[in-house]
Amino acid sequence: MSIKFCSLSSGSSGNCQYIETDNTRILIDAGFSGKKIEELLSSIDVKANTIDAIFVTHEHVDHTLGVGVFSRRYDIPIYANSNTWVGMTPIIKNIKEKNTKIFKTNYALDFNDLSILPISxxxxxxxPVGYIIYYKKIKISVITDTGWINDNIRNEIKNSNLYFMESNHDIKMLREGSYPWHLKKRIMSTRGHLSNDAAGEILGDVLSGNGEIVVLAHLSQDNNLPELAYNTVRDGILSQGLDVDKDIRLNLSHRDKATCVYILE
Ligand SMILES: [Zn+2]
Ligand SMILES: [Zn+2]
Structure with missing residues (x-):
């Protein structure tokens, strides 16, 4: 009895995460064309028609582009809160009523053998929500697209076995880069995206060093570099007294390909 996690792709050009147990297969977001998602799934030997549900974090197109196509093609239910349904309907178009599933943010729901908490x-x-997924004694936290992590999120994600955590940008690269000022301001704001420094600080705070897996997510193509994200987060964790090489497993996700399939048991 195990739970598997794989980031099929993560970044501003598309997001899709895959979670599997013995009885359940879900996607978190489907921000690519239907065809691309099928390809990403087949790269880890999963057939698209075996997916049981798609859980959506928020309406932005890099998270929703393929949601509607996928639901119609494979008759898959979509789970989101009511405001996200309002925001994403122009992108995902008509969905069968039976596949329109509405949850309440900050209330856990059961889906097959999973308990899933959509957290604000x-x-x-x-x-927008992140997801905390419970399977038996195992806990996976998926937190991306957030400019701020408050104490409630910190408390809820603590003791996860796997953290899929946004590490979007290097502050200096973003400040000195070519983006227009309004976009820089948006990304840096508390309703934007988490910097490498912020990710390092938060992870240093919540990790306990018992072999947890950390996968850094939603890295910017223009305002970040994989090594820079890795090293900055590593320094942040080290500064809290944990040995990254011994106590935890720090990994990167990719913008255009799947990570390995992490198996937790
Ligand atoms: Zn995004
Ligand atoms: Zn977003």
């Missing part, structure tokens, strides 16, 4: 995050969307 801080981002410029209508009602």
């Amino acid at each position: 995050v801080s981002h410029d969307a209508l009602d």
